[in-house]
Amino acid sequence: MDFRPGSSLGTFLGVGGLVFGLGFVVAGPPSFADVPDAGGLEPLYAAAAEDVEVETLSRGQTLGQLLSRAEIPHSDQQNLLLAFQEHASPQRIRIGTEVTLRWRRGDGWLRGVDVAVNPDEVVRIERHELGWNSSLIETPVWTDTVYVAGEIERDLWSAVVLNPDLSELPRGDRAQLIDLMDRIFQWQVDFSRQIRRGDHYRLAFERKVRPDGSMRESRVLAAELVNQNQPFHAIWFDMEGEGEGGYYDLDGDSVRRAFLTKPLEYRRISSGFNPNRFHPVLQERRPHIGVDYAAATGTPVMATGDGVITVRGRQGGYGNLVEIRHANGFMTRYAHLNGFASGQRSGQRVSQGQVIGYVGMTGMATGPHLHYEMHRDGRPMDPLSVEIPAGEPIPPEDRQRWREARDVHFAMLETLPGAPGVRIATRDDAEEEHAGGSEDE
Ligand SMILES: [Zn+2]
Secondary structure, eight states: OOOOTTSHHHHHHTTTOSOBSSSSOBOSSOOGGGOSSOOOOOOSSSSOOEEEEEEEOOTTOOHHHHHHTTOOOHHHHHHHHHHHHTTSOGGGOOTTOEEEEEEETTTOOEEEEEEEEETTEEEEEEEETTEEEEEEEEOOOEEEEEEEEEEOSSOHHHHHHTOGGGTTSOHHHHHHHHHHHHHHHTTTOOTTTTOOTTOEEEEEEEEEEOTTSOEEEEEEEEEEEEETTEEEEEEEEOSSSSSOOEEEOTTSOBSOBSSOSOSSOOSEEEEOOBTTOEETTTTEEOOBOSEEEEOOTTOEEEOSSSEEEEEEEEOGGGOEEEEEEOGGGEEEEEEEESEEOTTOOTTOEEOTTOEEEEOBOOSSOSSSEEEEEEEETTEEEOTTTSOOOBOOOOOGGGHHHHHHHHHHHHHHHHTSOOOTTOOOOOHHHHHHHHHHHHHHO
């Protein structure tokens, strides 16, 4: 948490809101004039000669009861609810739902009702000559870019969640940023074990913001983590220009590896890879050729790498099993599942991080856990110590485009205070120094 009071960064990340605009910074409050994708909540009538009342649905209250305050005839109210029902069920509105009543000014004639059925959708009911019309409106969002930096005093969670510069972000969104960073840097740094006091992070992320200030979507554009004085970078680059990019370090090498470091969020490793294990159920010496991750029943299990599902079904002691074939002779297995992800079948292609099933204890298992195996060329390997192949680097024909994108995204980070005394260099810098070196010598 490293904003010196009075610095320009402190100002634009402080009360005045976050930094808006992509790339180069336009400070100031959000202006709907330059909002790219705000779907419109048009005023009901050109002249806004209306009074608006916002009600919140309380426990046990129905939409009908709330509407009865509008003093419209019972049949009229029934028709309004029918119109609402075209888009959402009146019985399934949550407590706390905002209902906006729009009255004609003067005589209190009800013109329309807006019901915010979820954070992204509003059912708008409008009066017309014969009754009521309803429509579903997507809540407008705006896009902005947020810059934040901090020093880790205790752990990454408190460094990000308690960062005062992010105080405008709902707590859940701040926690989501940590999850994004964990996913991006999982191959470089084990966040639960390797983070140290004095580590430093810088982050630029783009988000789509709802009117209530929460994020609909976010994407980290550039991230830096200095862990025990070693800097790690991840820069977003969309090679195909189709929104399916990835993260690369400053040299253009992929940050991602061919396999995730773990297939799930687990509590602990209950049994490691051990070719000489004494089996607790069989009471005999039996090799354990996988890793057991203890986790609650129902915890989502992800494919650790891109591949094709080759087995998806019940198989003896494995219980419910998914087996995936990957490139370069790799195969992974996920056993004892409680259930499979819906809509998938054997022969289907899955991508890294895609949910394929849920933790359970089917087959030979003494408690809920995931049994995970990794094989290469038919031989079982210890997933925790196997050398995982690197992702593809930026190919030569895309390098110029990559350098330009990298420089813009890295400049975003450089507007923030960095970790003191850490020198950041790229192979390009080394080449340039080498090329210009003769002048210095
Ligand atoms: Zn096992």
